[in-house]
Amino acid sequence: NQNWALDRPTMTLGREDSCDIILPVRQVSRQHVRFHRQDGDTYLIEDLNSKNGTWVNGLRLEGIRELSDGDEINIARAVRIKFVGSGSTVPVTGDIPEVIPSSSFQGRLKIDLESRQVFVNGREIEPPLSLPQYRLLELLYTNQGRICTRQEVVDAVWPDAIAEGISEQAIDALVRRLRDRLAEVDPDWQYVVTVRGHGFRLDNPVDTD
Numbered sequence: 001n002q003n004w005a006l007d008r009p010t011m012t013l014g015r016e017d018s019c020d021i022i023l024p025v026r027q028v029s030r031q032h033v034r035f036h037r038q039d040g041d042t043y044l045i046e047d048l049n050s051k052n053g054t055w056v057n058g059l060r061l062e063g064i065r066e067l068s069d070g071d072e073i074n075i076a077r078a079v080r081i082k083f084v085g086s087g088s089t090v091p092v093t094g095d096i097p098e099v100i101p102s103s104s105f106q107g108r109l110k111i112d113l114e115s116r117q118v119f120v121n122g123r124e125i126e127p128p129l130s131l132p133q134y135r136l137l138e139l140l141y142t143n144q145g146r147i148c149t150r151q152e153v154v155d156a157v158w159p160d161a162i163a164e165g166i167s168e169q170a171i172d173a174l175v176r177r178l179r180d181r182l183a184e185v186d187p188d189w190q191y192v193v194t195v196r197g198h199g200f201r202l203d204n205p206v207d208t209d
Contacts, residue, residue: 006043011035013075014048026114027052027076036064043067043083052076053159058148060155077142077156078113107204109182109191111141120185132157133178140192140202149199175200 004021011020016030029050036044046064047054054061055074069085110119118125139148139156154166175192182191193203
């Protein structure tokens with residue numbers, strides 16, 4: 001894990017070398033978000049019209065909003081950041097977001113986020129997943145350990161669609177197709193789990209010798 005202190009009035013996070021916080025991840029925009037420090041203990045986050053979006057506690061960030069202790073920030077569905085408020089035990093330089101690279105996830109299923117290759121038990125899925133299938137799997141993979149809501153699925157898979165235009169049946173059909181593709185490689189395990197009334201999560205077992 002990496003930590004950064006938000007110790008200046010404004011700090012920019014992105015892929016570009018000129019950013020204050022550099023995340024060399026393909027999905028992250030050159031300048032993705034900006035943190036604003038106001039009145040000592042108040043912090044705001046602003047999405048800089050990023051290509052792949054920003055989510056705070058599962059809700060897509062539109063414009064600017066205030067951050068609270070414990071907020072989970074998802075950058076482009078590729079990197080999760082935990083915002084630690086000033087009331088916690090942190091250095092006096094300021095609050096520290098904790099970045100969890102998605103490459104740190106362990107399990108039978110692995111995704112190379114740069115090449116978008118998907119592997120199960122070391123075997124690449126071929127032919128590649130369709131774009132909607134990949135986006136759904138990437139969402140679940142980069143959010144391991146929690147349930148992703150249906151709205152998050154819509155935002156990730158159909159980012160340009162009006163939410164009301166995506167039916168429950170369309171989401172369920174996509175989940176079934178993704179399960180079928182994963183079962184081609186590993187028929188003995190169901191990786192995509194439906195949590196009724198809540199959404200979906202990834203069950204990615206870690207095999208031990």
